[in-house]
Amino acid sequence: MILLDGKVAAEAVKEKLKAQVAELTAKGHRTPKLAAILVGNNGASETYVASKVKNCAETGFESLLIRLDENVPESTLLQTIEQLNNDESVDGILVQLPLPKHISEQKVIATIHPEKDVDGFHPINAGKLVQGLPTFIPATPYGILLLLEHYHVQTKGKHAVIVGRSNIVGRPMSILLSSNIPMGNCTVTIAHSHTQNLTDICLQADILVAALGKPEFVTANMVKQGAIVIDVGITRVEDATAKKGFRIKGDVAFNEVAPKTAAITPVPGGVGLMTIAGLLSNTLQAYLNNKKA
Ligand SMILES: NC(=O)c1ccc[n+]([C@@H]2O[C@H](COP(=O)([O-])OP(=O)(O)OC[C@H]3O[C@@H](n4cnc5c(N)ncnc54)[C@H](OP(=O)(O)O)[C@@H]3O)[C@@H](O)[C@H]2O)c1
Known part of the structure; x- marks a missing residue:
């Protein structure tokens, strides 16, 4: 029996990404940047987001963690996403799920610009996946x-x-x-x-x-x-x-x-651990797709 060790495989993916980022920044390009939004303080979500931020740092990515209160109005969350959509320094946006019951996950996912949807949940990206077109794979x-x-x-x-x-x-x-x-x-x-x-x-x-x-x-x-x-x-x-x-x-x-x-x-x-490797791979892809990088 072979143990499919996520730690070993994720390290290998991260090493490759790190080398790519180092090469890009050595040429004077900015670093890739992932913005994460965490609503409330669900224990598991806190752990996942902390791990994503830590892995960004280890791979040479910049990250931005935005924390919103559990009771934040849905409209405020949507506005925050729009700001990140319009921020040219942000390549990827993720909103940690699950969200509090008063917020529609569907609306939130649809608000993230498909080109920054590094979780690959936007209906446009899901549709591209079905058709075998280049996209962000969840x-x-x-x-x-x-x-x-x-x-x-x-x-x-x-x-x-x-x-x-x-x-x-x-x-x-x-x-x-x-x-x-x-x-x-x-x-x-x-x-x-x-x-x-x-x-x-x-x-x-x-x-x-x-x-x-x-x-x-x-x-x-x-x-x-x-x-x-x-x-x-x-x-x-x-x-x-x-x-x-x-x-x-x-x-x-x-x-x-x-x-x-x-x-x-x-x-x-x-x-x-591989999920984070997938997320970082998507973030680098979003950065490379971003013509102003
Ligand atoms: N490792 C990671 O990075 C990672 C990432 C995401 C999720 N997860 C974990 O993966 C698990 C699944 O997550 P999810 O978000 O996909 O869950 P989910 O949205 O709750 O979906 C669960 C799926 O399992 C099906 N199911 C439930 N009970 C079943 C049963 N007795 N027999 C057959 N099918 C059954 C459900 O069927 P119906 O559609 O009929 O309800 C549903 O399609 C969770 O433990 C989650 O924490 C891990």
């Missing part, structure tokens, strides 16, 4: 492709089963793995909460992507011998014996599933 599926590429996983002709159909993970993952691209050309089945005989479907998977947000849902009896398992899930599970009072669990029961697999991602230390 960071998590992009990170998974980078991980598969790093470990030279052969995807062509394989049957990929994706559990979860969200707009940010499952659905774009299904489009990418079924596309005619180097890390694609799979035959794809996408499963969701209404899928019947899920165990039988998962047992057919050469590549199984678990993205449903249910800790340790995928058990050994659902996995074919020699499968490649990608665990996207991140759930905080209360644990009084843990320092922080919780542990991070994936969607796969790692200890029982890993021995059956050819390769598997750990949680933590897998897809989460």
Whole structure:
């Protein structure tokens, strides 16, 4: 069994990006800049945003963190996005999800200029993805492709089963793995909460992507011998014996599933780190697309 180590693969991607940024700045160009907006103080969101800011610094990117109060009016958030849209020094904008209930995520995503939408959630970018046009690939599926590429996983002709159909993970993952691209050309089945005989479907998977947000849902009896398992899930599970009072669990029961697999991602230390690598790759692409860079 090969451990698909997100730390190792993300470092490799970041080293490449860092070298590109150093070359650009040595030629007198400005540094790429990512603006992140955090609304409220949800613990997990705080951690994700802090990690994104830290990774920007490590890779030579500039970052700007805008914090807004939990009760901020939706109109203020939209105005803040518009300001960033019009700020020529900002290449990429991300609004950390989830947002408080009084704010429409759909409106927020649609307000980010598609050319700065480094999370790849804007309907224009999602449409381009479906049509196989150049676009920003949502960071998590992009990170998974980078991980598969790093470990030279052969995807062509394989049957990929994706559990979860969200707009940010499952659905774009299904489009990418079924596309005619180097890390694609799979035959794809996408499963969701209404899928019947899920165990039988998962047992057919050469590549199984678990993205449903249910800790340790995928058990050994659902996995074919020699499968490649990608665990996207991140759930905080209360644990009084843990320092922080919780542990991070994936969607796969790692200890029982890993021995059956050819390769598997750990949680933590897998897809989460690759998501940041995907985000930084998109930010550099946004910068390069920006003619005034
Ligand atoms: N590693 C990372 O960087 C990263 C990034 C994003 C998300 N995540 C994690 O990935 C997980 C999924 O995130 P998400 O945003 O995609 O979640 P989401 O929007 O809640 O979507 C969950 C999907 O799973 C399906 N599902 C739920 N229960 C199921 C079941 N029993 N059987 C089959 N399908 C089921 C749902 O089906 P329906 O559509 O029918 O409801 C839905 O399509 C979460 O743990 C999240 O924290 C990790």
